Amino acid sequence: MSTPQLLMIEDDARLAQMVSEYLTQSGFAVSHAGDGASGLAQLQERAPDLVILDLMLPDTDGLDVCRRIRALPGPLAKVPVLMLTAKGDPMDRIIGLELGADDYLPKPFEPRELLARIRAVLRRRAEASAPAAASAHSVMRFGSLEIDRDARSVTVAGQGAELTSYQFDLLVTMAERAGRVLTRDQIMEAVRGRELEAFDRSIDVHMGRIRAAIEVDPKNPKRILTVRGVGYVFAKQQD
CATH class of the missing domain: 1.10.10.10 (Winged helix-like DNA-binding domain superfamily/Winged helix DNA-binding domain)
Structure with a gap:
């Protein structure tokens, strides 16, 4: 069974390192991009199984990155996106979902909750890809x-x-x-x-x-x- 590949687009290097180490210990391979442009470049170079996308980035915002992911050709447009949003700002979450994010998680968050949500998204994807009985x-x-x-x-x-x-x-x-x-x-x-x-x-x-x-x-x-x-x-x- 191959190791699930995650791409984290997050400008907070300390947070990204902490999350990456936790998810790596939980059986994932995590790559990191510190801004939207490099994140999109990495995604197109090697499609991950899921993208963890921060809303606030130094060169753009996560909403624009999500919009651009959904506009990519072929399977790249369907890569699941879990968006990290500011706590207490439901409008950002609503807009993110409207742009095609699969789920969101308000900051600050517990790494265990992030892990649970990642597994839930990937489980749904795996179950949906399984051959139908009839x-x-x-x-x-x-x-x-x-x-x-x-x-x-x-x-x-x-x-x-x-x-x-x-x-x-x-x-x-x-x-x-x-x-x-x-x-x-x-x-x-x-x-x-x-x-x-x-x-x-x-x-x-x-x-x-x-x-x-x-x-x-x-x-x-x-x-x-x-x-x-x-x-x-x-x-x-x-x-």
């Missing part, structure tokens, strides 16, 4: 919407829809339970992500991104519906 049932169709679980791809009327790995897992979770109302806690548990923090709106942000990718009119969704005060439901009957 390949013939890997594609779900709802009108013009097609979700291919094996290929991890989504198309609407034949056009590809861009989703992060986490957003794809959320969509599959909803589609497999079409017609059932799910709470935010149930959705998070189903994708084996982290537990919800109090007043955490990350699911809502991800759902907004999914709607933007698969709905004809995201402001008037027909596929993923909000059940006020409860959660969400994936509509059985669609276009």
